[in-house]
Amino acid sequence: MGSILVNGCIPLQGKVRIQGSKNAALPILAACLLVEGDVWLENCPKIADVYRMIRILRSLGCMAVWEGRGLHINTNRMNCGELPAEAVTGMRSSLFLLGALIGRNREVFMEYPGGCVIGKRPIDIHLDALSRMGVVFEEKDGMLHARTSQPEGCEYLLPFPSVGATENMILAAVMARGVTIVRGAAREPEVVSLCEFLNACGADIEGVGTDELRIEGGLPLSGIVFRIPPDRIVAGTYLFATMITAGSVLLEQAPVKHMEEVIRVAESMGAECQETREGLFVQGPGRPVCPERISTQVYPGFPTDLQSMLLVCCCVAEGESRIWETIFENRFRIVEPLQQMGANLWMEGTQTVCVKGVERLAGQTVEARELRGGAALVLAGLTAYGDTRITGTEFIDRGYENICRDLRELGARITSV
Numbered sequence: 001m002g003s004i005l006v007n008g009c010i011p012l013q014g015k016v017r018i019q020g021s022k023n024a025a026l027p028i029l030a031a032c033l034l035v036e037g038d039v040w041l042e043n044c045p046k047i048a049d050v051y052r053m054i055r056i057l058r059s060l061g062c063m064a065v066w067e068g069r070g071l072h073i074n075t076n077r078m079n080c081g082e083l084p085a086e087a088v089t090g091m092r093s094s095l096f097l098l099g100a101l102i103g104r105n106r107e108v109f110m111e112y113p114g115g116c117v118i119g120k121r122p123i124d125i126h127l128d129a130l131s132r133m134g135v136v137f138e139e140k141d142g143m144l145h146a147r148t149s150q151p152e153g154c155e156y157l158l159p160f161p162s163v164g165a166t167e168n169m170i171l172a173a174v175m176a177r178g179v180t181i182v183r184g185a186a187r188e189p190e191v192v193s194l195c196e197f198l199n200a201c202g203a204d205i206e207g208v209g210t211d212e213l214r215i216e217g218g219l220p221l222s223g224i225v226f227r228i229p230p231d232r233i234v235a236g237t238y239l240f241a242t243m244i245t246a247g248s249v250l251l252e253q254a255p256v257k258h259m260e261e262v263i264r265v266a267e268s269m270g271a272e273c274q275e276t277r278e279g280l281f282v283q284g285p286g287r288p289v290c291p292e293r294i295s296t297q298v299y300p301g302f303p304t305d306l307q308s309m310l311l312v313c314c315c316v317a318e319g320e321s322r323i324w325e326t327i328f329e330n331r332f333r334i335v336e337p338l339q340q341m342g343a344n345l346w347m348e349g350t351q352t353v354c355v356k357g358v359e360r361l362a363g364q365t366v367e368a369r370e371l372r373g374g375a376a377l378v379l380a381g382l383t384a385y386g387d388t389r390i391t392g393t394e395f396i397d398r399g400y401e402n403i404c405r406d407l408r409e410l411g412a413r414i415t416s417v
């Protein structure tokens with residue numbers, strides 16, 4: 001079990017390159033199963049979830065090799081639809097394989113995709129949507145068996161703009177017979193990237209970026225070179241790190257146009273943000289000011305994946321905040337560790353946390369229990385007196401190429417041990 005040691009209270013200075021987006025890369029990796037010929041994914045992030053997805057593709061007989069910062073993939077020789085158990089349990093992002101394998105193989109055996117500590121992570125919407133496309137599901141001994149002769153185009157209104165369910169429908173629909181209309185679709189930039197990738201391969205998806213997609217099925221998809229966009233959540237993580245250390249940092253290649261609400265909130269807390277040719281320059285305030293109330297929303301609202309980082313920032317800000325998590329039912333796992341570090345925060349029901357800012361936190365040994373909460377605990381260490389040890393850093397490695405390297409380059413006293 002890895003750990004990170006941080007000695008806090010150093011203002012971050014300098015510039016950091018923002019890695020490729022985890023949540024754009026994962027569905028695109030699944031989409032490669034539908035593409036004939038070679039695909040090169042430039043700027044693919046070197047993170048644990050991508051390595052795991054590569055293992056899954058290789059276990060299915062596909063070729064996937066790193067060439068510099070790019071990934072070269074060819075799935076022509078794919079052999080079966082049964083996913084190895086190791087690959088599927090505990091990783092939500094393998095769920096995209098359901099839609100892709102239905103589109104390619106017409107049949108999938110997989111273990112129920114694991115949830116994680118941020119919530120039950122049900123898949124009812126995925127199953128209902130794909131059933132409407134003619135996919136028959138059976139559950140036997142914890143395994144999910146999906147099969148169809150051919151996915152059929154349909155019209156479907158998502159009961160909730162689920163990112164994964166939208167992406168699974170897209171992956172099945174590009175191979176379906178006829179046209180699929182998805183209403184109430186998720187509009188996250190990562191859904192847009194998937195559509196852009198598929199359209200570049202030869203698909204015909206209209207309404208990209210809106211909540212209504214029209215997908216023409218059955219068009220042949222050919223290999224391309226595609227650049228994975230920068231990760232807006234990693235960029236937001238380092239934006240909040242700059243704010244809580246009163247630093248001044250250039251976030252190179254930050255996807256500013258996909259960070260509007262995050263930037264609006266940061267500026268309301270006293271940060272100065274300036275878009276430049278290289279990305280986003282952030283000047284943290286001497287001490288942030290608490291936003292009175294914030295709720296996480298689907299895109300383009302404030303992203304749930306940055307809720308923990310915002311919470312840490314509020315812990316050392318002036319004033320009081322109420323943060324309402326509306327997307328996941330258990331995304332306040334860092335409240336307790338933050339209390340151990342001297343933060344003054346408390347729960348109001350199960351979905352709202354109230355926080356009254358204190359001057360500084362105090363270094364402690366704390367445990368990461370999931371990806372974004374773990375990254376937020378690193379930020380807490382950056383703003384704490386003394387040393388903070390964060391254990392369970394394998395969770396952080398799922399989404400950050402090297403958080404220690406990035407923050408050390410900005411002057412932080414941080415090492416992985």
Ligand code: EPZ
Nearest residue numbers: 023093121122123124125126162163164165305327328372
């Ligand atoms: C994607 O997860 C992201 N993961 C998450 O990022 C992100 O937090 C989330 O979208 C919301 O933006 C990837 O893209 C790999 P949802 P996903 O389906 O697709 C409920 C990170 O840290 N729901 O939009 O699983 C669900 O329980 C991760 O990078 C159902 O009820 O998110 C949740 O409460 C964490 N039934 C809400 O919808 C379903 O069938 C949002 O889930 C599907 C979802």
